[in-house]
Structure formats: structure tokens, C-alpha cells
Amino acid sequence: MYEAIFRVDEPSSPIPTAGRDVRVDLWCTDHCDLVRAVGGDADEALADVAAAVGIADRIVAGEEHVAITETCLASERPDNLERYVGRHGCLLLSPLRYADGNRICRLLALQSDALRDVYRDLVADGYTVEVESKRTVETVASDRPLLDPGGLVPELTARQRETIELAIAGGYYEIPREISTADIADHVGVERRTAEDHLRRAERKLIDAIATYL
Incomplete structure (x- = not known):
């Protein structure tokens, strides 16, 4: 089997995320959807979902919102990705992910x-498509083709995500370190202690997420 992750630019999505601090995961059924929105703009994103298909129920915990829609969002997408996938005998794995104005899709073939x-x-x-990854799936044990990799990633705030991405890209975790927390703070535009706090909180969330798999 073969797996690929496509990032499809979708400016007219029924779940608009462009310019918003939100990531939305969508699990579809034939009559309603489970929608999980995380981020500072989660409420605004779900307001758009409610306007499009209605929301039957919702649970809110901080920046995380989980909702059940009244009808399926597929009815609002005349250009469903499913028809492209089905045309070529591929399998679209849940959840669909929406972030930064894109739909991120994981396919098996x-x-x-x-x-x-x-x-x-x-x-x-006419779509703009970026292939984020492509790989051969040879064994279930080592490659875990049915595991949603996004499910292993903890929810970071926008600042935590920005700080740790800068730290990784700048070589903070190299030996020896190639960037200091003061450098990271300058890039982010915050005080050094604030950058260190963002970094520690992000690291803690990531460690907690993978600890049970060690």
C-alpha cells in the first residue's frame, strides 16, 4: 500500500480557517459530522459550521470545542474530495483536517x-495541492498505516507552536546548541523568560503525549 498526505488550498471551504488561529478535525458520517476545533478562534469557526449545517450539541473545554452537526457538511461541498479519491480507488482516512485555509487529507492506495x-x-x-508526505506502507506493525498521526500531537497554543518550531528550525536541540532562548525570544518578539515559558510548556505537552508509547 501507499500513503500520501495532501494539503489542498480551499478558499471557499465551509470551514473557513484562513487567517484564524484554529485547527479543525472532521469525522464524516452519512447523516452528520463530528467536528473538533482547537484554538483561539474555535468559536468563530464553529459559528460558521452552525450557519451552514446546524449544530446539535457541543462540548467546550478552554480552546477545544467538540460538536455534532445536524446534517453532513458534505452537502455544502459540491467539490467533495471524495469523488476524486473514489475515481481512482483510493481510501480517504479520517479525520479531514482544516488549517490555514487548507484541507489536509490522508490517502491510502x-x-x-x-x-x-x-x-x-x-x-x-484548478486546485493548489502540496504533497506533504508520501511513503510505502509495508507492514502494519512498523508503519501503523491506520493510525492518525495527528492524534499523537498535543494541542499547542499559537505562541507555543511558533516558539518550538523556531527552536527546532534554529538548532536549539542540536548538540551543541545553535540558537539560544534569547535568540528565539527576539524572533518571536517577546521577553526571554516568556519565550522560555512557551518552550517549556510546549515541551511538557509533547513529552506527556509520547510518554505512554515509550
């Missing part, structure tokens, strides 16, 4: 050519 054909058809129809 028996032949690598099928993933190429899905990409080709999307581009031919």
Missing part, C-alpha cells in the same frame, strides 16, 4: 499511480 492520478485531477481542476 494499492498503487502509487493512483495517488499521482488524484493529485493530477485536483491540479487540473
Whole structure:
């Protein structure tokens, strides 16, 4: 089997995330959807969902909102990705993810050519598509093809995410370190102690998330 993750630019999405501090995960059924929105703008994102298909119930915990829709969001997407996937015999794995104005989709296929054909058809129809990753899935034990990798990633605030991404890119975790917390603070535009606090909190969340798998 072959797996690919596509990032599809979707400016007219029924879940608008462009310019918003929110990430939305969507699990579809044939009659309603489970929607999970996380971030400072989660409430605004779910307000758009409510306007489009209605919300039957919602649970809120801080910046995390989980909702059940009254009808399926697929009815609001005439350009469903599912028709491209089905055309070439691929499997679209849940959840669909929406962030930064893009729809992030994880696909499985028996032949690598099928993933190429899905990409080709999307581009031919005017979509901007970025292939985030592509790999061969050879064994269930080592590659875990049915595991949603996003599910292992803890929810970071926008500042925590920005700080740790800068730390990784700048070589903070290299030996020896190639960037200091003062450098990171300058890039983020905060005091050094604030940057260190963002970094420690992000690190703690990441460690807690993987601890049970060690």
C-alpha cells in the first residue's frame, strides 16, 4: 500500500480557517459530522459550521470545542474530495483536517499511480495541492498505516507552536546548541523568560503525549 498526505488550498471551504488561529478535525458520517476545533478562534469557526449545517450539541473545554452537526457538511461541498479519491480507488482516512485555509487529507492506495492520478485531477481542476508526505506502507506493525498521526500531537497554543518550531528550525536541540532562548525570544518578539515559558510548556505537552508509547 501507499500513503500520501495532501494539503489542498480551499478558499471557499465551509470551514473557513484562513487567517484564524484554529485547527479543525472532521469525522464524516452519512447523516452528520463530528467536528473538533482547537484554538483561539474555535468559536468563530464553529459559528460558521452552525450557519451552514446546524449544530446539535457541543462540548467546550478552554480552546477545544467538540460538536455534532445536524446534517453532513458534505452537502455544502459540491467539490467533495471524495469523488476524486473514489475515481481512482483510493481510501480517504479520517479525520479531514482544516488549517490555514487548507484541507489536509490522508490517502491510502494499492498503487502509487493512483495517488499521482488524484493529485493530477485536483491540479487540473484548478486546485493548489502540496504533497506533504508520501511513503510505502509495508507492514502494519512498523508503519501503523491506520493510525492518525495527528492524534499523537498535543494541542499547542499559537505562541507555543511558533516558539518550538523556531527552536527546532534554529538548532536549539542540536548538540551543541545553535540558537539560544534569547535568540528565539527576539524572533518571536517577546521577553526571554516568556519565550522560555512557551518552550517549556510546549515541551511538557509533547513529552506527556509520547510518554505512554515509550
